[in-house]
């Protein structure tokens with residue numbers, strides 16, 4: 001910015017060439033009738049203007065580089081902040097930040113950003129006008145003050161509606177994204193007219209705000225343009241009077257007209273470009289707020305590969321903005337290579353527990369420890385290579401099957417095939433149009449729910465994780481798929497991977513060592529599978545399996561010892 005300000009000084013100085021040249025031609029060349037002087041003056045003026053072009057180009061390049069730097073420095077931090085923000089559930093429209101960043105870049109490379117730099121050098125033109133004649137100087141000063149007041153009026157009248165319109169546009173974008181995501185449901189149930197009506201209402205509101213801001217801005221811009229021309233005419237008339245009274249030369253009168261026009265131009269540009277400034281400032285604020293608030297609260301030091309000992313100690317989870325905990329003090333532990341099935345009614349908190357186990361959310365109280373280290377605090381990359389997670393709603397990222405299984409890394413084909421074989425999907429992938437290179441994701445080749453789930457399982461198994469958390473991995477599977485899942489769990493267990501499996505259907509829990517029954521955020525039953533199943537089938541009074549408080553005591557004693 002300092003460099004461009006210095007460059008702008010020279011650019012503005014060189015802008016004096018045309019008025020000075022005009023003055024010299026009128027006052028010197030025309031009176032002396034010397035064509036040699038004219039040629040000399042023309043050569044100097046053209047040379048100066050070429051230098052002007054070069055400096056102006058360099059100034060533009062500096063802004064292009066600035067735009068580039070903004071993109072390069074902030075792209076990844078903004079993406080990371082948007083992801084963290086989404087996980088915290090603090091914002092519903094984190095993707096807007098990426099759009100904001102692109103808008104900021106376009107603003108920096110546009111014309112409105114240079115206006116303050118031009119305004120900075122207005123005093124230079126004023127000094128020259130005062131030097132030509134004090135009347136020119138005072139007139140120009142009055143005109144500048146008048147247009148400055150117009151800019152303030154523009155701000156007062158347009159800033160609020162334009163900023164609100166900008167926010168409304170951001171919300172509207174997020175509405176469209178959600179509509180497009182749910183296209184199938186909307187089409188199948190004829191919801192489009194109702195959805196379109198709702199969206200149209202928000203659009204009308206946005207357009208209304210935009211029109212209000214724009215009409216005021218356009219009216220003020222037209223008024224200021226006319227005003228500038230009127231002020232220029234006032235300047236030329238005053239100059240004519242001075243020439244008639246022989247107080248100024250005709251050349252200086254011409255120069256004063258040109259100088260005044262040039263001096264007032266940035267004010268006009270300021271009023272015209274106000275909208276861009278308002279939008280850029282709100283985009284800047286959103287990006288800044290996101291980068292400031294969405295700070296990762298995790299550790300930055302990578303940790304070594306764990307054995308897979310999992311300890312859950314008095315875990316409580318209260319979602320943000322909710323006053324009733326979903327998990328109300330859960331404690332249990334698993335040794336490396338143990339497999340645990342978690343069952344329980346809907347909304348018992350099973351998926352919440354799964355998300356907490358893999359450190360997506362931060363426990364409100366208590367903790368989850370893998371080999372003694374909090375799974376939430378664990379540095380993400382070193383945690384990720386040791387953990388596999390299959391969420392309830394599997395969605396694959398935009399990319400090939402190979403990229404999806406290898407978690408978007410440039411992995412060796414042998415490792416990808418190994419994970420695919422573990423999940424028993426190697427042959428299924430072989431039957432796809434381009435095998436491992438088949439492009440999948442939201443917009444590409446459509447896989448069935450079961451196929452997606454099995455590729456999601458291969459992705460979770462990739463890299464032989466130490467902890468594997470599978471949230472209802474069989475919800476879309478047929479018998480063959482379920483058999484493959486049981487085999488995969490068996491292989492993971494043989495490789496001493498600790499497995500946590502959430503299930504609705506009891507068929508898959510046949511593969512686990514221990515069983516946990518979760519009810520309303522509390523452990524109802526926990527123990528060896530056979531014991532829990534026996535206790536569940538026994539009448540309520542006769543249950544003898546460890547319950548939550550007992551387990552909590554067990555964990556505490558273990559830690560104390």
Ligand SMILES: Nc1ncnc2c1ncn2[C@@H]1O[C@H](COP(=O)(O)OP(=O)(O)OP(=O)(O)O)[C@@H](O)[C@H]1O
Pocket residue numbers: 089319320322326344345346347348349350351352353392
């Ligand atoms: N971020 C959140 N904000 C508010 N409530 C939440 C949040 N996450 C989970 N809940 C609530 O916690 C409860 C448990 O949800 P969870 O998804 O863990 O249940 P679940 O046992 O996996 O159910 P299902 O078997 O139907 O998948 C639900 O009542 C849900 O509304």
